[in-house]
Amino acid sequence: MPFDLPIRKIIHVDMDAFYASVEQMDNPLLKGKPVAVGGGGKRGVVSAASYEARKFGVKSAMAGNLASKLCPELIFVRPNFERYSEISKQIRSIFFDYTDLVEPLSLDEAYLDVTENKNGNPSASLIAKEIRTRILNEVGLTASAGISINKFIAKIASDYNKPNGQKTVNPEEVLEFLEQLDIRKFYGVGKVTAEKMYQKGIFTGLDLKQKSIDYLDANFGKSGRYYYHIVRGIHTSEVKPDRTRKSLAAERTFSENLSSEVFMLEKLEHIAEEVSRRLNKSKVAGKTVTLKIKYSDFTLHTRSKTLKFFISDKSVIFETAKDLLYQEKLNNSVRLLGISLSNLNTEKKEKPKEKKSVSVQLEFKF
Template identity: 75%
Template sequence: MSEEIRYRKIIHVDMDAFYASVEQMDNPELKGKPLAVGGSEVRGVVSAASYEARKFGVRSAMSGIQAKRNCPELIFVRPRFERYKEISNKIRKIFHDYTDLVEPLSLDEAYLDVSQNKKGNPSATLIAQEIRKRIFEEVGLTASAGISVNKFVAKIASDYNKPNGQKTVNPDEVEDFLEKLDIKKFYGIGKVTTEKMYHHGIFTGKDLKSKTKEYLEQHFGKSGGFYYNIVRGIHNSEVKPNRVSKSVAAEHTFNENLTSEIFMQERLERIAAELEKRLKKYNISGKTVTLKIKYSDFTTQTRSKTLPYFISDKGLLFVTAKELLYQERMKDSVRLLGISLNNLNTEIKKTVVVQLRFEF
């Protein structure tokens, strides 16, 4: 008799239009209106859009100018990250009432492993319902959730019945669920890879599943093996409560485009100081400094340099960023500058994954 396959119970909770929803909650006059957090009709980039704005095609990372074109009635508000963090902390406290295995991905989403939970509830589906109900009653916001055997499927499922909904993909439903899915809905497959897959006749999970591992590795490199596994529901990454940062960054979008490298230098010095604060707060240092430059035509360029030692000091960050700034000529006026530090001194520990069997 073959050994029984054992499964985890993973919930992915994703707040609905989080930044925009907080603004509408705090200012009732904004409820039901198309809203963009960040940017403006003159400059900047949209950080988040309300569902009313999304109906007009307004999306995060879109320029404020384009967002206003799409939705002339769009209201812009400045982001209040301290407020978002305050709300996020309240939501995480609710999560921890159920499990300590909580892995935040950002302020508005997290994975929870409830295989063994503090409530002794055998149903991950009911736990997700209860968490969403508590978030609404105690915080005043709606959340969506995906429930399945691993993080990958749970993440996809949480987007299935948005907003204010949830979807459970049981162990025996995983492969069928993924086979029917449009390839662009697969988490981790971006626009460029999607187009490449289309060229290879891969439009759905079923198409992806029909390709051999060798074929996928030949055409998609190291990621081929990952694609081969995920479409079969194989994704053994555990929920990591102390998720290790891979990089720390600070950046600034300017009110007016900069053309003078002297002015850019001044801004870089301030950005380096801000980055130092973030690094010191968490006692992090790193070896690779990356300068991010966004031009007036919205194209982005990055330049990196890896040092032989770890740094976190604003002086060394600034000197390295300044060297990268002068590495080659600017191709246009600059609207944003940023400095990030990776190749960090944080240690990532690998653990052996053991699947556990529970009823959903």
């Protein structure tokens, strides 16, 4: 590995089937049974699935009627995000007992930088194990963890021994670990990109590593340089505890497809009201309004408008979204509408930080 790379002790903690596990914990009758958080029927969508349901092929973002066909015994439960947020806060409070460098990615996962930690424990692996044990004993849920020299490898590792397990990739193991990895396991390589790589004979990290940076740039655009570096274990992004919200949104899927803008206005007004409520609750405002339209054939279109001032008022959000709706004719009947506000007043320009580097020749116990 390059000698000027920063070497850190990073833990990625990922809760196991979080939403479904919370529902099973709160309702003992659901324990051991296939559970899907979300809606059943032809219009419903699965938000999360328990491991019992996953055995049948049920997974998040799957249509509810398809999930029911795959698993006839599937139990659908309405999501309770207030409860999930409450549990998430309990889990994060455990993280902060070890380090202040905690970067939440969502309610159910976070990065922790424990290079220097509050307990003075030199072993990131032991810290991860202790955190997972505390989450189980104090919250009642299982978590998995990945431990390595940077965020990219730690995230891949956390999925390695799921559920209720952990994987450590030591500095001297990084290159071999990445070379043997299926390209689909690389964080940042989606389904479409993986298929494209397969077509070009790239099946593992080793195959990817053999491609030049010029080849990757030519075939994968601006992502090519990213792939070139990550397969060599190069990922310098730091754990950022002060991640600011980039946008705030709300959306609705309709029980019946809507075919006229006139019929959509009432729905759009309710969505604008929800967005406004969330903005005011978070005490933020934004300048860019984006209207999301998903048609009955599942194609997705977005239309945006940036205002000269920050807004959070329902009426302004609604009127702006209304203008966007009438901006172009609809291509088809509509199954979903959404409104998001971005360019928020929470965004700050970060000052460049002086990068620190540590030689890999130093003793570094994981």
